[in-house]
Amino acid sequence: MLRTTVSNSSDSEVDLLDDRDYVQLIDAEGRRHANPTLDRWIADVSDDQLADLYEDMVVVRRIDVEATALQRQGELGLWPPLLGQEAAQIGSARALRDDDFIMPSYRENGVAYCRNVPLDDLVRVWRGHAHGSWDPTEYRMAIPAVIIGAQTLHAVGYGVGVRMDGADSAVITYFGDGATSQGDTNEAMIFAATYNAPVVFFCQNNHWAISEPVRLQAAKHISERAPGYGIPSIRVDGNDVLAVMAATRIALDRAHRGGGPTFIEAVTYRMGPHTTSDDPTRYRSAEELAEWKAKDPITRLEKYFEDKGIFTDELKARVKAKADSVAAEFRAGCKEMVEPETMSVFDFVQIEANPVLERQRAQYAAYLANFEGED
């Protein structure tokens, strides 16, 4: 059948990109909305637990502040802030079961925090000490992938492995709006559909891929692609931690039960620069930023607590204390980090002996020895 009548696509673009078209539980004003589909998935989340999610978000935002400061002080080479995306990361990460595996991109520091990755391991890469800094098996979270989209295929392979093991864990893979243009991300959806892999495709549509607005990548909502591959999709307010948690739980549940992949588009916003090296004023307007600041994922929770009368001094103090202590630990961990050993440049290339590389190592050692005694 003819699926679309002949139309001028540029005319319709504007409506298509209307961002209101998503599910939500707590709006920007902190008002709680009912949504029968989502509600039952977070029925167990008490206000106390919501306060814990709030704490996570505040802490993660504080980590960003600290890291940005450390970068300015020259302690870090670079840092990719997730400012604005706290709800998307915390809501999804806190929905995970312990045995669910995470395949992240480079911006999922909030997710890593939820998995108790040591704080100094969050910065080791950005301090230039390592390319990756934790054992994925220990934290059920892979080390960050910098090549856009690559990790989505790893998620499918891992998920197929999970099924072959007879286990019922899920895999969640994080990627951005820009990443949806890469062949790999599309192939991952195809492979996941073919193998009914237990994968949650979690796209943080933060509206920008460095300087490129999402409309350059997608003429329609990103979430509209997956169904064509046979993958159900959910478009959720990514600044609403509760809705994100509900959506992620739905997707995880499908995966756990053998229902296959699900795609989640979390509509959020990168309020900071792409990385500390970026200057977003070159490509985006102050108005746009202001508009999204009004939808801040953290302040809306504060409003919600306020309205409910549970934004107590005690809660505020507790959260502040936690953020302060994490920040202090984070700073110290960064500054006290021990430089890698010179000769470790040759380590972990391969497991089996490589005589050509060993010769290079030995010759370099001889070369360095030459300088000994010199000054």
Next chain:
Amino acid sequence: MLRTTVSNSSDSEVDLLDDRDYVQLIDAEGRRHANPTLDRWIADVSDDQLADLYEDMVVVRRIDVEATALQRQGELGLWPPLLGQEAAQIGSARALRDDDFIMPSYRENGVAYCRNVPLDDLVRVWRGHAHGSWDPTEYRMAIPAVIIGAQTLHAVGYGVGVRMDGADSAVITYFGDGATSQGDTNEAMIFAATYNAPVVFFCQNNHWAISEPVRLQAAKHISERAPGYGIPSIRVDGNDVLAVMAATRIALDRAHRGGGPTFIEAVTYRMGPHTTSDDPTRYRSAEELAEWKAKDPITRLEKYFEDKGIFTDELKARVKAKADSVAAEFRAGCKEMVEPETMSVFDFVQIEANPVLERQRAQYAAYLANFEGED
């Protein structure tokens, strides 16, 4: 919103893959069906013109028979028959304007025939004499692409160029069901949507990618993907030459008018082997083949003519004579083909001088000269 309710995807797979879900004008029994959307696009196609399309299809099928025979006789190294896909190729190719450009894969010999590509140029590649054998500018048709999916991106670039030139031509790119799994094909849809490129994505879903059934590539209809990218799509009976022509004209018209890309899934069947080297009995059933033989694109037209009382001896004789003469010319062109010159192995690597390659050429010439006089 939640786009799909939680469902077991394997249950629904069967219905999803139901092939009846396409538009059609002439069915397998040769019955003409009305379709208000399509009909107006082929209102000008008289029975005489339909007879011409019939002739094309018979001729193209005859070329396949000849080529297959030549391969068996050792005159060709390989041949990729399009047996069964005649309507998809002729219907689309005959819908093109002269200035529309074609980006084919390796199986579009029927399309090339419509573009008057010399018959011997159709076999030059398969005889091992060249990697490509005609000037794309002359025939407004690129030489075949063997790397699956690569040409779809070329179509987008060419189409963007057409628009930048201020021209209103379209580009049509052909590819198979298997090709829809390649990253490139998906990126091409994304780029085409972003730039509103005047491209017709013409997918011949012939149900097989060598030994792999289409359901390995696609959990839903292939045509269901494009709309998610903002590209309207049409699913058409690919064995119905009239419906294919109508669908292609709709898509071309959109392109010509600046309406952007359109995706066509032509549902057809590869009745022969993947290539002359393939043995399809290893992977598909005789029943399936029989089922599709009953939907043969050529016999249904004969039934249609029969029913209308216009399948005259004259028509039959004319078509046979044409097929015979093309076959004779084809055979002769193949057998009389002149072997490429030895030293042409070094030709056309680059345009500017390459002294390293020139040295290799000169040394190889010296080497060959060494043998002169020997026997």
Next chain:
Amino acid sequence: MTTTTETTNATATATGTATLTLAKSITAGLRRSMQDDDKVILLGEDIGKLGGVFRVTDGLQAEFGTDRVVDTPLAESGIIGMSVGLAMRGYRPVAEIQFDGFIYPGFDQIVSQVAKLHYRSRGAVRMPITIRVPFGGGIGSVEHHSESPEAYFAHTAGLRVVSCSNPQDAYDMLREAIASDDPVMFFEPKRRYWSKGEVNFEPEETLPLSRARVVSPGSDVTLVAYGPLVATAKDAVAAAADDGVSIELIDLRSIAPIDFDTVAASVRKTGRLVITHEAAQSGGIGGEIAASITERSFNWLEAAPARVTGFDTPYPPAALEEHFLPDLDRILDAVDRVLGRPNSLSDWED
């Protein structure tokens, strides 16, 4: 995409010895690896019911099931990327790339993920992935079906790159590649798929994967080949012997890392080195061998190492491939060159 109809009929563990084609010895190696370790799974295009376009996986899906012999969607990046994920989960994927020229869509996953994840994770992640690639020319096929891309991978730190030249090595090397915790690019000389040889299924001792083999000792010239050209090189050894020239033939087997100890020991004996491969000369493995051996054994060299390789052109159409491919005569001509005997370049002046 020629096929062979021969089948091995072992379903139990193969024991003893048998005469097999090189292709079937790979089948046997795959089967044995799958029997020994149920984490070994195969994936690729058309490897299931069809048994691959070369029938190398023929019968394996019937024997091991669709979970262990997995037909994939048509996407090489997907095949490799999925292998990476499987490896992270503890599997040992053996990915088949249908033909050499189709590996490039998977290049990014190979170079940036497969090769680097162990280094990136400081040893926490292992990539025991084997990527099988039928490679090389001489089969009269169309474009993209006759390429020799091994040098790209040999220049990529973190990958092991190997090629086999005979049925026994094919069987042994494949098993070692699959058992290795490193990623291995396993290049199969497709035009030798149908050449036969004795295969001992349970050899007492095998030469380690990273070691080159001295195929035949000699004293005048060292000739280094790998994969499809080892057979051609053997012919050259025989022809030279008739002419009174003693060639030491080395089958490199490991293209990365290269067993320079073995090559250098030979060159120090012969003083002369000829290297042959099908890949284009510029940037090929031959240059690396010539440079490294010159570095290590300059004082032993009587002549500049000579390379007999494909030209710096794309692989040509089948009608011209005999000119592109190194053959017996071109190798002998280079042997004459390093020996200072009359040869096609005797009058050449640079």
Next chain:
Amino acid sequence: MTTTTETTNATATATGTATLTLAKSITAGLRRSMQDDDKVILLGEDIGKLGGVFRVTDGLQAEFGTDRVVDTPLAESGIIGMSVGLAMRGYRPVAEIQFDGFIYPGFDQIVSQVAKLHYRSRGAVRMPITIRVPFGGGIGSVEHHSESPEAYFAHTAGLRVVSCSNPQDAYDMLREAIASDDPVMFFEPKRRYWSKGEVNFEPEETLPLSRARVVSPGSDVTLVAYGPLVATAKDAVAAAADDGVSIELIDLRSIAPIDFDTVAASVRKTGRLVITHEAAQSGGIGGEIAASITERSFNWLEAAPARVTGFDTPYPPAALEEHFLPDLDRILDAVDRVLGRPNSLSDWED
């Protein structure tokens, strides 16, 4: 992803000379090429409003419009594949790959299409595509941002591969690359983007793109470098001169094809050769140069050519990159080696 705030303020055709950074000389070269030929269009990620992460295309979209400076979706295969189609339509696409390590998703389109379409079509199709790649290390960046992939492309028939080392060459070579009807891989030494030099916008005569330049004549040792290491090599020349050693420094410029005539002429004078590059040693350009020069000039060589290169490891984390990267001392050590003077390997035995 460091940025520079400097801008060139020419909107009319630049004339005369100016002192520019290397990055801005590329900007000037792009602008001039676009002014001269309206078929020249730029495409890539973030090249429009942002002006690229290195600001190389800064101001060009404002000047030439969004049709000629095109931001693309985030997909390198798409960028290259689209360039191929544009070239078929008669355009001269200049594609930017954001960083070296991001070129691999586009590898298939480069190797199988860009490089081969002219050959495939027996000359009917031209691929006047320039692919700009900021490459190399030394900027303290994260993984995939410091690689040197040039050898992959130099081993690919049909591609020209070049690298510039100074602002004037950057300007001239880029213009010639864009004007060339062949595809050119244009490697830009990103850590030298901020080094300044005089640029003559209308040089009377320029050295052809395929030719190497003798940067400074010398008599004892030939030193070959390209791209980012030419500056390092210059320091080595000066330091060696203080030590009484005369080095002839050659800036290769063209990595494929290599101007062996220039290198061989030098080696025949000096008898000694040192090659330096950042890429891993095995399979790098250094091996090709050493092998080819040995082939052509064996009798003139006093010592084995020496290579000073990156190691056979992935590019390491920033904290270790100083060890990976060839530097002044390592080059001088190799110079000592080829001269037979005491050096770090004096006691080395193979």
